[in-house]
Amino acid sequence: MDIIFGRNKKEQLEPLRARVTGRIPAWLQGTLLRNGPGMHTVGETRYNHWFDGLALLHSFTIRDGEVYYRSKYLRSDTYNANIEANRIVVSGFGTMAYPDPCKNIFSKAFSYLSHTIPDFTDNCLINIMKCGEDFYATMETNYIRKINPQTLETLEKVDYRKHVAVNLATSHPHYDDAGNVLNIGTSIVDKGKTKYVIFKIPATVSGGGKKGLSPLKHMEVFCSIASHSLLSPSYYHSFGVTESYIVFLEQPFKMDILKMATAYLRGASWASCLAFHREDKTIHIIDQRTRKSVLTKFYTDPMVVFHHVNAYEEDSCLLFDVIAYEDSSLYQLFYLAKLNKNFEENSRLTSVPALKRFAVPLHMDKNADTGSNLIKLSSTTARALKEEEDQVYCQPELRYEGLELPRINYAHNGKRYRYVFAAEVQWSPIPSKIIKYDILTKSSLKWGEVHCWPAEPVFVPTPGAEDEDHGIILSAIVSADPHKLPFLLVLDARTFTELAHASVDVEMHLDLHGLFIPGADWDAGKQAPSREERDRAAERRVAPRTW
Ligand SMILES: CC1=C(/C=C/C(C)=C/C=C/C(C)=C/C=O)C(C)(C)CCC1
Numbered sequence: 001m002d003i004i005f006g007r008n009k010k011e012q013l014e015p016l017r018a019r020v021t022g023r024i025p026a027w028l029q030g031t032l033l034r035n036g037p038g039m040h041t042v043g044e045t046r047y048n049h050w051f052d053g054l055a056l057l058h059s060f061t062i063r064d065g066e067v068y069y070r071s072k073y074l075r076s077d078t079y080n081a082n083i084e085a086n087r088i089v090v091s092g093f094g095t096m097a098y099p100d101p102c103k104n105i106f107s108k109a110f111s112y113l114s115h116t117i118p119d120f121t122d123n124c125l126i127n128i129m130k131c132g133e134d135f136y137a138t139m140e141t142n143y144i145r146k147i148n149p150q151t152l153e154t155l156e157k158v159d160y161r162k163h164v165a166v167n168l169a170t171s172h173p174h175y176d177d178a179g180n181v182l183n184i185g186t187s188i189v190d191k192g193k194t195k196y197v198i199f200k201i202p203a204t205v206s207g208g209g210k211k212g213l214s215p216l217k218h219m220e221v222f223c224s225i226a227s228h229s230l231l232s233p234s235y236y237h238s239f240g241v242t243e244s245y246i247v248f249l250e251q252p253f254k255m256d257i258l259k260m261a262t263a264y265l266r267g268a269s270w271a272s273c274l275a276f277h278r279e280d281k282t283i284h285i286i287d288q289r290t291r292k293s294v295l296t297k298f299y300t301d302p303m304v305v306f307h308h309v310n311a312y313e314e315d316s317c318l319l320f321d322v323i324a325y326e327d328s329s330l331y332q333l334f335y336l337a338k339l340n341k342n343f344e345e346n347s348r349l350t351s352v353p354a355l356k357r358f359a360v361p362l363h364m365d366k367n368a369d370t371g372s373n374l375i376k377l378s379s380t381t382a383r384a385l386k387e388e389e390d391q392v393y394c395q396p397e398l399r400y401e402g403l404e405l406p407r408i409n410y411a412h413n414g415k416r417y418r419y420v421f422a423a424e425v426q427w428s429p430i431p432s433k434i435i436k437y438d439i440l441t442k443s444s445l446k447w448g449e450v451h452c453w454p455a456e457p458v459f460v461p462t463p464g465a466e467d468e469d470h471g472i473i474l475s476a477i478v479s480a481d482p483h484k485l486p487f488l489l490v491l492d493a494r495t496f497t498e499l500a501h502a503s504v505d506v507e508m509h510l511d512l513h514g515l516f517i518p519g520a521d522w523d524a525g526k527q528a529p530s531r532e533e534r535d536r537a538a539e540r541r542v543a544p545r546t547w
Pocket residue numbers: 051052091092093120121126139140141168237270271306512
């Protein structure tokens with residue numbers, strides 16, 4: 001799997017016209033903008049983990065049936081420092097590197113725990129977030145990087161900590177109909193407390209357009225939830241929302257803050273400070289009207305969740321769907337040493353990701369017997385069993401085994417919905433097919449091709465569509481076969497038949513997440529990068545030697 005994971009990918013700065021086979025619907029105009037790790041070696045040094053890789057942004061601009069591809073490394077401080085030193089000098093998820101900016105923090109104040117939270121990387125490789133009219137590359141630390149979605153140029157570095165007290169924040173925010181962003185982060189040992197902070201970034205700021213009035217400067221804390229433990233908050237990758245509630249899983253996959261505080265000195269990675277405890281897991285349900293957790297204590301069996309799929313309310317119950325694992329083995333599998341050698345043997349998941357539906361009663365029947373099931377819905381077999389003292393044990397319904405990177409028609413986010421679009425994964429963490437799972441009929445449709453590894457499928461609705469699946473699925477497909485070019489796949493979301501594919505003659509990276517920016521106002525073919533950008537690129541263009 002060296003072709004996929006072992007080689008640094010080259011940038012494609014000039015828009016490259018793809019070879020389109022089939023027909024892209026005329027209404028489909030816009031840019032699929034995605035993010036993921038593209039470079040794992042710098043000079044003679046190598047990152048250990050796939051999630052450490054330097055962020056490589058790429059985009060497919062679809063204009064009048066044609067597709068133009070471009071890619072560019074995020075010029076994060078992390079990227080610049082590494083390239084300048086010609087070796088890895090900034091730590092990632094699975095690699096502790098030296099010298100590191102956090103060195104100063106350690107030498108400054110070791111006596112106060114609250115000062116020992118190190119400065120993390122700004123290598124924002126996971127997703128793209130839209131804030132008002134602006135776009136940001138995101139990861140899970142306190143930094144996000146503004147980008148130009150058209151040229152993929154890197155702009156300001158934003159430190160969440162300047163606006164809300166969070167050391168970490170997810171790269172899976174939610175958006176309401178007006179485009180306001182809702183996200184959650186962790187505030188570690190701040191003023192003697194560790195808490196999860198839910199915050200909002202407004203889509204617009206009054207007096208907008210004027211310089212300096214970035215929505216980020218107007219972000220505000222919506223509410224916060226105290227962590228069960230001061231020194232071991234949960235690790236989480238996403239959360240759920242409904243029209244009136246927020247779902248947050250305080251899972252037993254935890255960060256050990258004391259280990260993190262000494263990691264740099266011990267030469268240990270951040271990843272080694274995460275551990276799965278096989279304890280119960282708390283389900284926090286936050287009422288958006290009161291901004292407080294509901295009083296009933298909901299919990300479930302130990303599991304690890306990275307992606308929430310969707311959540312909604314139905315007949316006084318809250319239903320939420322997640323992709324759940326029985327252990328934390330997923331993160332272990334992405335060590336490059338495993339991915340690049342004996343891939344088939346080394347990369348077997350010990351727990352298959354499964355779509356599970358949970359049901360939580362929103363109004364407790366005080367007279368219900370202890371042990372009784374509080375869920376009376378005919379649509380699910382998920383149960384919520386009443387226990388003593390306002391405690392409820394939730395047992396999910398298993399809906400589908402072997403899928404990850406879920407996406408939905410976002411118009412249904414927080415609302416009743418029927419379709420999950422995802423990548424199919426069996427015993428290996430690498431997707432082999434794209435799947436459309438129908439929650440109502442429990443049936444599925446699939447797309448797959450030999451040696452093809454699909455990325456997360458993104459749903460784009462047909463203008464004026466009434467049906468939830470009336471639209472297109474876009475996915476970037478890379479191949480393990482060196483003779484097969486990577487391509488943008490265009491599927492009819494209803495039938496899952498291929499409408500077109502657009503091949504590009506580049507070495508494309510396997511990415512993580514992204515979004516579609518609709519619109520026809522960019523002239524894709526003509527848009528060359530600025531002269532200054534080109535000159536800078538020429539200096540850095542040649543990717544460092546690969547091993
Ligand atoms: C650097 C760093 C982190 C990085 C986490 C990353 C990079 C997670 C990537 C997750 C992905 C890609 C999941 C996909 O499902 C932590 C642990 C937040 C905290 C310490 C510093």
